[in-house]
Every structure is written in structure tokens, then in C-alpha cells.
Amino acid sequence: MTEPSGDVREALIQTAYLASSVLFILGLRGLSDPAKARNGMRQAMLAMLLAVIGTLMHHDIVRFDWIIAGLAVGSVIGVVIGLPLGVDIPMTAMPQFVAISHLFGAVAATLVGVDEYFARATRPSTFVMTALGFEVILGALTVTGSFMAFAKLQELIGGKPITYPGQNYGNITLFLLTVGLLVYQVLVPGQPVLFFLMLGLAALIGVLMVLPIGGADMPVVISLLNAYAGLSASAMGFALNNNLLIVAGALDGASGFLLSVLMCKAMNRSFSNVLFGAFGGTVASSKSAEGLTVREVSIEDAAVRLAYAGSVIVVPGYGLAVARAQHLIREMADLIEKKGGQVRYAVHPVAGRMPGHMNVLLAEAEVPYDKLCDMDEINADFDRTDVALVVGANDVVNPAARSDPSSPIFGMPILNVDHAKSIIVMKRGMGAGFAGIENELFFDPKTSMLFGDAKASLAKLVAELKTL
């Protein structure tokens, strides 16, 4: 029974696949160390290449015209989408990009599923039918879901969560209905109409699933969709009895889920709260700021304080990304260091709008990553810090998370900026952050506000610092 057939080709294909699987794993592993990361990605690319080569050796492949056409078109569009990003498209667009990219991957998975279904004359075996079912359901759901996420992030449609009574029950019923359809087809095969009905319902779920979620929660949803796309690929692997697909898909599934869980943890919200809570964007103003006054500071004074500070901790936030002022921050830091001050960056895990957002942003400005400190790493040092410079951050420095149980972010671990000897906050006005709540920090006697767009203010600061 385990007698290897003489089929050398099969053996070659399988070897390529095996190597590919291992390379994918090693590739992801590389990401555990910034110094090894790029290398890891090269391994992953090689893995993908091996996967393609292996597949092209497959004896079912009799013609290459369509393949070449597809590869050509895909590569072109891929480059067109991929290249500009990071050059003239801001890194803030990452989530959109990932969403759109998923969309395409999921379309592929779905199409393959449909084709396979008909290739088996709509009557695949129980096992294959189940696999194909999951493939297309997850695929279709990812397609529409990703599109919705994309649309919301690009503000093609309103970013605000759309809710209506009985929403969750509706979705759940819909989901059960879809699965029911699959089960029925497994038992009674050969019903293309039902197959497409199932497909349609899955697509509908994708839409409804994303509707109630606020724009800023999208990253969570997107990496969840990443997981779904992966599982869809795995399902394809089960259907085509292809281990590589199973492995790569499972890797994706795992990383997608883990990442979204980590994000929720860092925002300290439960998974379900993100998915059904319709939190992102709602304006839950708990404590109001009546009778409290804010102190403003002039560019000149701010510059002087920074110039003569022994230790400065920069706290970047979403606003820095919006203003795209990362290069100016870096320039300012260099100036302060020339004057003998020590500058570090306190990076909150959920500062910005996607995991590790601030790290990428500052890395883009060539800030060496040993100066990017994790929250736990640096939180104790604020007490010994002369100036904490908060640039476009809000929720991640909101003391309410510690003190005010009624606050929606209560319990979320935050940066202890308020422990610093003095605080300068740069933002455009008194606008709220993603959580949409007041921030006592801005009224703290130690705090002085430097209003204005971060980029503009920083430019002035840098100019001023040069004169000192």
C-alpha cells in the first residue's frame, strides 16, 4: 500500500512542494528578528516560486497559454498596486492595501472552487464536497468582506459602524443557513443552483459582517479575513489533496487569528466586542472637561525646553501618521541629541491604526530600531524623563484607562506619560482620538499643548532648534 509508484514526476512535484512548505515556515520564522526578516521574506518568495514550478510539472497541465496570460496580467497589476505604496502612498494605507490584496487572493480561491465543483460534474465525493464547500464559503466571504473593509478605509462608504436591531441574530441565522445548505449538498450532491445560492449567501455574510465595524477597528477584521483566506486555501488543499496548500493555508490561518487576538488584547477589548461591539467610531464621551483649562506653549518655548532637556521621550500616535511627519521627528531628535539630550521613542502596541504601525512609520524615517522602545520596556523610565513629547497620540496616553472605570478604554495598558517631569502635546485641536473620549492628560498642570498640524509644528520646531 505504501509501494511508491514509479511516477518520478509525482515525486519531483512532491519534493518541490515539501521544500516550499519548509521554506514558508522558515520565512515566517525570520520575522522573529528584524535583522533576519528580509532574508526570511526571500525564503518565502523562493517557496512561492518552488510552488509554481512544482505545479507546472503537474501532468494535468496540458496547455500554458492561459497560464502565461494570467501570470503576465497578474504580475503587471501586482507591480502597479505594490510599487507606489510606501513611495507616494502613505504607510497609513497599508490596511487598505492588505484588504484589496486579500480580495484578489480570495477571488482566486473561490473561482478554483467553483471550477473544481463543475470539473467533478457537480457530484464530488462527500469529503471533497465538504472541502470545496468550505473553500468557496470562506473565499466568497473574504472577497466581499475585504471589499467592504477597503471601501470603509478609503471612505468610499462611511467609516462609521452601521447597526440595526437584531443584526447579530440576523447574521447568525444567515450563517447557519449557509452551512445548512452545504450539509444538504454533501448528502444530496449535484445541485449547482444550491451551490451558487450558498456562494451568494456567503458573500452576503461578508458584507454584513463588516457593516457594524468602525473604520478604526478594521485592522482587526482584516487580519481575521487574512485567516479566512488562509483557511480557504487549506480547504482547497483538502479538495485537491495538496499538502502545500494545506500547510501554507494553515500558517496563514494561525497567524491571522493570533494577530487579531493580539490587537484586541492590546486595545483591551474582547474579540466579540470588536466583531459585534460596533465600538470603533462611536463617540462615548465619559468624563467631560468642564471647568478645566489647557495651557498652550509657543514654538519658541517648546524649542528651548527640548534643546536643554537631558532626556526626551517621544510618544508618536496616529496623528503623526496622518501628518506624515516622521522624517521631521527624526530630524528634531538628531538636533536634540547634538545638543546632548537623549531621545527615545515610546511605542504603544496599538498606537496608530494597525499593529506595529508606529514602528514602520519611524523605521521609514530611518530611526534605528533599538531606539523604538516597547511599552513595558520604557514605562518605568518616564519618571526620570525631563520632557515627554506626545505627537498625535491620544488614547494610548489617556490616564482614564487607569483611573476611570466608566471609560470605554478603562483597563487598557497605557504609556505613563503623566509621570514625566513635563509634557508637551502636539495636536491640531482638542479633537478626540479613535475612542472618541476626553483626555485629562491635556488638562494636567504639567502639560502644555502645542496646537497645529504635527508636520507644520515640527517644521517650525526644527527651524527654531537650529537657531539655538
Next chain:
Amino acid sequence: MTEPSGDVREALIQTAYLASSVLFILGLRGLSDPAKARNGMRQAMLAMLLAVIGTLMHHDIVRFDWIIAGLAVGSVIGVVIGLPLGVDIPMTAMPQFVAISHLFGAVAATLVGVDEYFARATRPSTFVMTALGFEVILGALTVTGSFMAFAKLQELIGGKPITYPGQNYGNITLFLLTVGLLVYQVLVPGQPVLFFLMLGLAALIGVLMVLPIGGADMPVVISLLNAYAGLSASAMGFALNNNLLIVAGALDGASGFLLSVLMCKAMNRSFSNVLFGAFGGTVASSKSAEGLTVREVSIEDAAVRLAYAGSVIVVPGYGLAVARAQHLIREMADLIEKKGGQVRYAVHPVAGRMPGHMNVLLAEAEVPYDKLCDMDEINADFDRTDVALVVGANDVVNPAARSDPSSPIFGMPILNVDHAKSIIVMKRGMGAGFAGIENELFFDPKTSMLFGDAKASLAKLVAELKTL
């Protein structure tokens, strides 16, 4: 092709196996945290149980008399061997025990391989023959290797490494010969004589492999044999097309290899050096101690110094295990703490004769594990320590590892005992440690020696401390 057959039994078996595999993984995972470890082992036991149940459902099993007999006998002997250990057999005997236990596991693997070979009328398929070959080679090699290790550790035969010219070349030729035999049989099946010849050669390799290794290096070899035993089980899995065997075997293989590598690292010796170096036991006295004098200290003085020390770090070594004085150490520590001193234990990764030896030893004396400090954790604190009490440790506190490039242990990370304000060393005489070299520490002006068997001395110390 992936049409599931109606065979429900097969499905049941496979489910049991799958659950078992997962439980094995979770079980080992439990060991990453002392608080979860016991639970993890329960999962592993459950996994083993599921494995047995699943197997008993197998349709090839037609009679149970032999099975029951085997299980009964095995359990009895297993309990007989397992129970006393840790009760009246010292924990130092762990390596021996593991060795003997492997021996049995490997015997089983080998027998199964032989039986399977004949069950397939000595003419299994290429694939199965290869698998069976590896199974029996690794099996037989583990059997004899484990026995040799056991014999050396129990001093049934001399623990000293036995070397002779051309030893390594001899072994390698032998190994190639064995593999050659396997290859030949894969090509030309049906030659039971060669099969047994191969088996014999493998067994011989096992013996010769362990001969040149010194008694104290055995733990490395034993966990290597653990890996081999695991791989043999995996090979069995390939032959019987049984995933559970493959998974469990691979887990073992991985852990065995990793553990022996970790041990070598901690002793900073290369893997090959351990396997071919014939290091353990050789007496390479580099620096001699001419003209140097040692200071002795009386029990009374030692007691007083410990009683009034603010901070004490105990550095346990192999000698403590030999003397089996762990309970006395604990008692002494309690007394010092009653007097207001702080006592911690500095555990060097390779103190003793097996990985984590000291941890187990002290845990046996109910020292809570938060007081057992890793080397990196505690090394910086010696400077601030009043008394460092070295009990039966030698190599792991030998400054030569830092200062003397000619020393065989040069480069091995050591505990900075010599940074402590004062040092008390308990050992029987000026005997060398495992590496067989002089130790300057004993001649350090800050050091005072307390000669005598650790147990005796500690008993006196405790008595003395009580009177203070």
C-alpha cells in the same frame, strides 16, 4: 481517491490517534512552566492511553492473551523500576534510569521491526524496507548504546573513556557498512541473513559509540540516544503507515537532539567534541597550584559568618548531589533567614551531572523554585553578596574559564562567585571536578575552605547555627 470508505472503525482509530498526537504536543508544552508541568504530563499519559485504546480497535488484532500478558508483566516491572527511584534511589541515578528505560523501549522497536520484516516474508516494498531498516538499525544501536551508558554510570564497567588509534575511522567505516547493507537489501530484498548481520553491526556501533565517552558526559549521550529511540519509532510509523508513531517519534527526536545540544553549549563544548573528544574524565591539569596556600575555616567561624550575613548565595554543585545534603542545605537556609539574612541559590546550567540536576535536587528539598536563580539572573548580584557558600561545586565556579585560555573549560560561562565579599567552599579535599583541573578560586584570599563531606559539614553547621 479521497473518498472516505465506510470503515467507521478506521475513522475511530484515526480520531483516537489524532487526539493522542495533539495531547502529546500539549503535554510537552506544559513543561514550559513549572506550574503547568504536572498537568502536561497527565495529558501525555492520557495521550498514551488513547494510543493504546485506538490500537486495540485495530482489525488486525485477533487475540488478546499475549497482549494482556505483555501489558501485565511490563506494568509490574515498570512500577518496580519506577517507584523506588526518588524514594530511596538518589536523583543522581536519573541518567542511569533513563538509559535503562530507553533500552527497553528500543528493544520493543527492534523486535517489532524484525517481526514486521518476516510478516512481509522478508520482501517488503522498497519504501517499507527502508523504513524497517532504519527502525531496526536505530533500535539496535539504542539498545546496546543505552546498556553501555547504563553500565558506565553504574560503574559496572570503568567510567573512564576507552580510546584506541583509528577509533573514529573504525566507527565511521562500520556505520557506512551498515547503511550499505541496508541499501543493498532495499535493492535486493529477501535476504534475512544480511538483515540480521545489519542488526548485529548496528548493535556493535552502539557499543563502540559509547566506549570513548567519559562517564560524566553520559547525559549528553543519553539524550542523544533518546533522539535515536524516537526516530526509530518514527521509522516504525513510516513502515506501518501510522501517523501517531511518526509524530510522537519526531517529537522525541527533536527534544533529544535539542537537549544534548543545549547541554554541550552550557559546557561550551562542541557536539563532536563530546562524541569523539573523549573529554569526560581525562585529567588535563593546566595551571598547577604551586606555592599557593589555602585558608581553612572552622565550623564555628563559618556558622557565625553565615548567621550575621545580610545576603547569602548558595552555589550547589555535583558534590551536593553526591553527599545528598540537599535537605540540610534547606534547613541551614531557613535558619539563616530566621536570623534575617536573605538566602538564594545560584544554579549553573551544567552544575551536577545532568541538565537541571541542581534544580531537581533542591526542589526535592522543597526549596521554592523562585529562589533557584539562573546564572544570568544572579551573576550580577554576587558583588552585593556578603557570603557565597559553594557546596560541592568546582568547575562551574572556576575563574580559569574567564582568565586562562589554556584551560580546557576556557570560555565556559561561570558563576562570578569570586566577586562576592567573602567565599566559603565546602568540599572533601582538594580533589578536582569533572574537568579535572585546578581551581584558583580555592586559593583566593577571600576564600576559606571548609573541608569534609558536605553532609557532615552541613549537619555540624546547622547544629552550630541553632546555638547562635
Next chain:
Amino acid sequence: MATLTAFMQVYVFVLAGFVGFQVVSKVPALLHTPLMSAANAITGISLVGSLVAAGSGRGFTSNLLGSIAVACATINVVGGFLITDRMLKMFKRPGADK
């Protein structure tokens, strides 16, 4: 036998899942965004299935669907790796700092 194959696939799936979880849990927050887009690039693996359909002799519809699938999957792969690499390129080693 068929059951066995099915179960083997499950084994592969489960084990790969374990590996995935363990590998990803080792990725520092510093690299979470690159991880996200790397994972996204890897979803392009559906390319494998697409190629088979596009190159099969099952007739026009299969090939057309397949070809579209190939194109889509390729976009995912190429785009995904491009952007991931660009992001990683930005992470400067300490000291390599200008």
C-alpha cells in the same frame, strides 16, 4: 485507505497550525505590520490551484476561470511580497543609523 489519506491531511493541517501559532507568537510587535502583509502575500498560494485549472484540458470555461484566478492570485503574491520587502527595507540595524 481513503479515510487514512483524509486523516493524514488533517494531521498536516493540525501540525502546520501548531507551527504557525508558535512561529507567529515569536514575532515582536515591532514587525507586526510586515507580518500582516507577509501573511497576506502567502495567501496567494491559491495560485497553485489556479494554475492547474488554467492549464487543464477541461475546456474553455475552466481555462478562463483558471486564468482569471491565476491573475488574481499573482496580484496577491507580487503585490504582497513587494510591499512587505519595502517595509522591511526600512528597518535599519542599530548603528547602521545613517
Next chain:
Amino acid sequence: MATLTAFMQVYVFVLAGFVGFQVVSKVPALLHTPLMSAANAITGISLVGSLVAAGSGRGFTSNLLGSIAVACATINVVGGFLITDRMLKMFKRPGADK
């Protein structure tokens, strides 16, 4: 098909190896001795193969060899788990101290 099965086994082996390495590398030095004996207990998995031989209808020799194998494997399993558990029992939680 046969080749495929063979390769599937290799997949399972490789993936399990990865899992093993990652899991074990997370075990602290504190627990290396218990790990050693736990791994030893798990090698007793050869019990699975032994049972099949011992219970097979292949005749006396098979059953005898099998039965011996079962006995040996069981020793490995029982002994291994016994001692591992005893060792772990000794590790006291901080505070649970005496």
C-alpha cells in the same frame, strides 16, 4: 497515490519535528531533567506497534516477539511517567514553600 502517501508521511514527520523543536526550546533549564525523562516515557510509543504484533494472527513467533515487545514498551512507559511525575511533584510553587 503511493508516492503521495509516502510524502504525506514525510510532511507529518517534518512538521512534527518543527513543533518538537519549538516546544522544547521553550522549556526552561529548571525543567530539563523532567523533560529528559518525559521524552523517555514518550519513546514508549513503540507500544503501539508492539500491540499489533502481539495481537496479530500471524502465529506463535509473532505473538511471542510482540508480547515481549509490549512488555518492554510498557516498562518504558510506566517507569518513565512514574519518575517524571515524582520529579515534577517536587517542584513547589513559590509560597507553597513548606
